[in-house]
Amino acid sequence: MNERSPEATSDFKLLEKSNYSTDYWMAMRIWREFRMGFRKLQNVNECVTVFGSARFREGNVYYEMARATAKLLAENGFKIMTGGGPGIMEAANRGAKEGGGYSIGCNIELPHEQFANPYLDLSIDFHYFFVRKVMLVKYSTAFVLMPGGFGTMDETFEIATLIQTGKVKNFPVVAMGRDYWEPLGPFINETMINHGTINPEDVNFVRITDDPEEALHLIQSHKTVERANI
Secondary structure (H helix, E strand, O other), rough: OOOOOHHHHHHHHHOOOOOOHHHHHHHHHHHHHHHHHHHHOOOOEEEEEEOOOOOOOOOOOHHHHHHHHHHHHHHHOOEEEEEEOHHHHHHHHHHHHHHOOOOEEEEEEEOOOOOOOOOOOOOEOOOOOHHHHHHHHHHOOOEOOOOOOHHHHHHHHHHHHHHHHOEEOOOOOEEOOOOHOOOOOHHHHHHHHOOOOOOOOHHEEEEEEHHHHHHHHHHHOOOOOOOOOO
């Protein structure tokens, strides 16, 4: 695996202390990256974005769940978008291809773990996490949340924030892997809600299932989806 030190990544350089001239040219690079993403994805619609860990391999229960779900979604006319790397991302892109659908990967440079999987019809490389995350949201009409680590949790709670604040509306979100996600319930219900940091209705946006057929039904049942206003 090709590994890079944190110093080599663009996000690391962005957050380093620098001067106005350096920041100006970095801002121009960020603008070019947004323009590139918008141009390449401008015609993408009816797309489901799948998030999940890069660490699961073929044969893992979550890998196979993501693969089967993406295959079913593709067979029913949905494009599949992921972060473009290994693990759950590979599984979902693989399922999309097996279902005769269109498979998209928005890859990111990382010091470790990330490399483009071989099941992509369209692969786009990004230097900046925040640019990539905009693309993963902007061109999607639904999200499938598979088990994952800090990156997946970051994406999950960002989606929750976008829905809570009205940036996206009527947006189907399906969490798959009941035994993985349900332990979050006590923290959300007994800590966050009890302390008043969120409202009870803020958690109504997500449905949990282990069944690809149910995931498809939950996504299909949302006939009108508004794009993200970000």
